[in-house]
Amino acid sequence: MTTAPPVSHEAASQPLFDFAAGQVCRAADGWHAVLCIGSVEHRIWSKQPLTPGAHYAAELPLDSSFEARAHAATRLWRAMNGRAQGPAFQRLSKQRRERLCAALRALAAYFAGATYRSIAEALFGEKRIPDRVWKTHDLRSRTIRLVQSGFAFVRGGYRELLRAKRKDK
Template sequence: MPLLLADLASGSIKRASDGWHAVLRIQGVQHHLWLKQAPQLGAFYSAELPYDADYEIRGYASHRLWRAINGRPVGPPYHRLSAQQRERLALALRALDGYTDGASYRIIAEVLFGGKRIPERGWKTHDVRARTIRLVKAGRALVRGGYRALLRPPSRKH
């Protein structure tokens, strides 16, 4: 079953210096395409996948698009963050925001974890303090470019 111009028209298509970029929504899943030329009525499309570091990811995405076009279940995304990973990322960025605004680790911990978890004594050795410091460090790493690791999941070596 070919990808129809109507399918392309249902998404957003934008021209760029390197070609055309299209975002399609098929079966509730967003698919990103790059086209060398403007979409044309009656044209047939093929996937060109370079053998580079992203080949496995591109191949998986291409297969999901093919399944969607053919009315089959697309399956899960190549890489999905768990709820715990998403929560940690959010906490890390919130902790970094507080730190950047000049808040102490204690204040950051009170905001993130609640004041009841923060002891009056023994703060210097408390696990919540250590966790708060690790979150600030993780937030710094994300801002310094570590967020790119989220886009390239760990390899699935067998």
Template sequence: MREQTIFWAPEVLPTVVPVAVSTSTLGQGPTSQPPFDLATGHVRRAADGWHAVLQIGSVEHRIWSKQPLTAGARYAAELPFDGDLETRAHAATRLWRVMNGRAPGPPFHRVPKQRRERLCAALRAAAAY
């Protein structure tokens, strides 16, 4: 049987990381962020933008962009302050970690409840600052 990749919109699956081409000069230099390796997964154009499922190590990472996803481009995560911010931030952190050669860490639902609550409180405090 043939497996088919399923693409999700970020408003439906909060672990999809919305990204945009980065125009920032922050973080550029000898240790700058590596670009997405779009060859590690599947990319699809849809009516709402570009979807990608990247297989990095043993983990699938899902990204979405209104702009075309281009190999070699630098991207920034766009995390809306909505009810799914914590989940999106966790997914973006996992993606950033593997792009930098680190272990991704546990999926969001596997983070202990107490730690998840502390992380949520820290994000709310940072957002209010």
């Protein structure tokens, strides 16, 4: 990858643009940039090199991710024009975030060679794990499901976090 020179924009039209040196890079699939607007970093991709004073359009495929992409494009546009970005597209509940963290921790321990029992002891506490009935204990099943969820997440399931849950599916 090579680094493109910093890009500057007219203060009147885009007062919050700030491409720091080294934050515009060329890759095999196009140009990647980190756009700093206020204290927020936005990651963008372009087919052509980014040039000062140019006008850009967002290309949004009409696929199953259209709604999420349109929301992200709107938030970027609002930030570029000095407006509040608005709420995130889909907020995860505290319980969902905790489960995702537990699944990733369980998978990391599994990759490190830990047994399901030692993973369960680390996640749920050693006192909750009985000595004799481990093979039929519900925490064993829960630990195995967490590891399986971690695998699914790593294999591309993380993309589902961006998609809104539809009631008709």
